[in-house]
C-alpha cells in the first residue's frame with residue numbers, strides 16, 4: 001500500500017525544524033498557533049484547491065473563489081480564532097478576465113463578510129490551482145484544539161451533516177427528482193457557510209473542536225487521537241436536513257452524514273456541565289446544535305445504529321494518496 005497523506009506529513013515534515021518557544025501548536029491541528037506577543041496568538045492555516053481534484057472543470061469560477069476562502073475560514077472557526085489576513089497564491093492556465101472577475105467576486109464576498117483583508121500572494125501560469133493562507137488571532141490559551149476532549153464530555157455537531165456529500169453524488173441518485181431539495185443540497189456543497197462566529201462563541205465552552213471537512217467519522221477520529229480517548233456516537237441522533245431526507249433513504253442519509261465530507265460544520269466536545277452554555281451561545285447565532293454522543297476512556301470510535309448494533313464504517317475520509 002502506498003504511503004498516505006498523514007504518513008507523508010508525519011515522516012517528512014513533522015519535527016524537522018527548530019523547536020521554537022513561540023510555536024504554541026505546530027503541525028497536526030486545524031491551524032498553527034504562534035505567540036506573536038504575550039497574551040496574543042496568531043492562528044495560521046493554508047489550504048489548496050486543485051482543478052480536477054477539489055473541483056471539476058465545470059465549477060463556476062465564483063464558486064471556486066468562494067470555496068478557497070471558505071475552507072480556510074472553516075479551519076479558523078475550528079480553532080475559535082478571529083480571521084484577519086489572507087494571502088492568495090493562484091496558478092492560472094490563462095489570463096481570462098471574465099473568469100478572474102467571477103473568481104474575485106466569490107473570494108471577496110466571504111472575505112468581506114468576515115472582515116478578512118487580502119494582503120499578498122503570488123500569480124503564476126500553469127494548471128489551475130488556488131492556495132490561500134489565512135491568518136487570524138486569538139487571546140493566548142483560549143484557542144480550541146483537537147486535543148482537549150475529556151472522558152464523559154458530550155460530542156456535538158453544528159447544523160446538519162451529509163448534505164454536501166449527497167450533492168456530490170447527485171449523478172448516481174435513483175430517486176424521483178425533487179428540484180427544490182437538490183438546489184438546497186447543491187448550495188450546501190458550493191456555498192458552505194464557515195462557522196466562524198460559532199467557533200469564537202465556543203471558546204471557553206468547548207474542550208476540543210474540528211471542522212468537518214473529510215466526514216464526521218474521519219474528523220472526529222482526529223479529535224479522539226489527539227485527545228487520547230474514544231467515543232460512542234448514536235447514529236439516530238445525527239442531524240439530517242429535510243432536503244437530504246427528501247432525496248434519499250434514511251440509511252443513505254445516515255451514511256452520508258457519517259462519512260461524507262465538505263459540510264464545514266463544527267464537531268466539538270464539552271462537559272455536560274456546559275450543556276446550557278453550548279445551547280445558549282449557539283442559539284444566539286441562530287445555529288442549530290446537536291449532541292450526537294459521548295467521549296469514552298477506551299480509544300476507538302463506535303457508531304451505534306438505532307437497533308443497538310455497531311455500524312461498520314467504510315471509507316472514512318477522502319484520501320489523497
Ligand code: ADP
Nearest residue numbers: 009013014026027028029030031046047075213
Ligand atoms: P485540515 O483538514 O484541517 O486542513 P490537513 O488534514 O490538511 O488539515 O492537515 C493536517 C495537519 O498537517 C495540519 O496541521 C497541517 O497544517 C499539517 N500539514 C499538512 N501538510 C503539511 C506539509 N506539507 N508540511 C507541514 N505541515 C503540513
Ligand code: MG
Nearest residue numbers: 030075078211
Ligand atoms: Mg480543518
